[in-house]
Amino acid sequence: MTDRTGIFAGDDPFVIARDWLAEASKTEPNDANAIALATVDAQGLPDVRMVLLKEIEGEGENGAFVFYTNFESAKGSQIEATGVASFVMHWKSLRRQIRVRGHVSRVEPELADAYYDSRALQSRIGAWASKQSRPLESRAALMAEAAKQGINLGLRPSRPPHWGGYRIRPVQIEFWADGAFRLHDRFQWIRRDFAKHNSDLRSSTNVSDQSLWLVTRLNP
Numbered sequence: 001m002t003d004r005t006g007i008f009a010g011d012d013p014f015v016i017a018r019d020w021l022a023e024a025s026k027t028e029p030n031d032a033n034a035i036a037l038a039t040v041d042a043q044g045l046p047d048v049r050m051v052l053l054k055e056i057e058g059e060g061e062n063g064a065f066v067f068y069t070n071f072e073s074a075k076g077s078q079i080e081a082t083g084v085a086s087f088v089m090h091w092k093s094l095r096r097q098i099r100v101r102g103h104v105s106r107v108e109p110e111l112a113d114a115y116y117d118s119r120a121l122q123s124r125i126g127a128w129a130s131k132q133s134r135p136l137e138s139r140a141a142l143m144a145e146a147a148k149q150g151i152n153l154g155l156r157p158s159r160p161p162h163w164g165g166y167r168i169r170p171v172q173i174e175f176w177a178d179g180a181f182r183l184h185d186r187f188q189w190i191r192r193d194f195a196k197h198n199s200d201l202r203s204s205t206n207v208s209d210q211s212l213w214l215v216t217r218l219n220p
């Protein structure tokens with residue numbers, strides 16, 4: 001049992017996350033959907049950068065977070081090698097954060113095509129022109145490449161094979177809201193199947209409880 005009320009109330013973390021993001025979209029000056037996405041490299045060294053969260057999909061078993069990028073970028077290589085990522089989003093205007101850890105897979109090509117096609121033409125051309133995260137001789141070289149691609153690709157470019165979406169299926173989601181005197185509220189949602197395989201969490205799982213998530217209030 002938890003004493004979850006107000007902004008923390010609800011049976012599904014994806015519904016709560018969507019509500020919080022909708023609220024933040026009204027109060028943030030820009031990019032309320034920006035997330036700091038963390039991955040690890042082959043040495044286990046963490047890496048982090050901002051990306052834009054493009055979708056909070058579904059709920060329950062089917063819930064997920066989606067962003068788009070270049071598969072051959074540093075983050076792309078790290079995700080392809082490890083299959084995991086985490087992110088945090090923080091809204092200064094609301095004084096709230098959401099943290100997510102999970103498994104990552106590519107979104108279906110048809111879905112990525114649809115999102116790609118919805119973008120501005122210059123952005124679609126940019127996805128072809130940029131070899132994201134690899135060295136670039138000069139800004140002029142990038143502009144020349146974009147101009148060249150623009151001529152070759154025409155007005156309806158297809159999605160580049162190296163560009164698409166990643167879907168994060170969380171094993172853990174935490175909702176945090178600022179409280180007076182640093183006595184913040186924190187609620188951690190952990191997938192029960194994940195908790196069972198994690199020795200630090202196993203003791204807190206109730207085998208008779210069939211719900212998908214184990215929800216725990218944490219000390220600030």
Ligand SMILES: Cc1cc2nc3c(=O)[nH]c(=O)nc-3n(C[C@H](O)[C@H](O)[C@H](O)COP(=O)(O)O)c2cc1C
Binds near residue numbers: 073
């Ligand atoms: C607010 C903000 C939003 C961004 N959104 C994206 C994005 O959606 N996708 C992306 O590939 N890069 C995005 N970037 C750029 C990334 O932070 C990063 O520079 C780039 O993806 C290369 O990262 P990597 O070398 O770790 O792969 C964004 C940057 C900022 C500051």
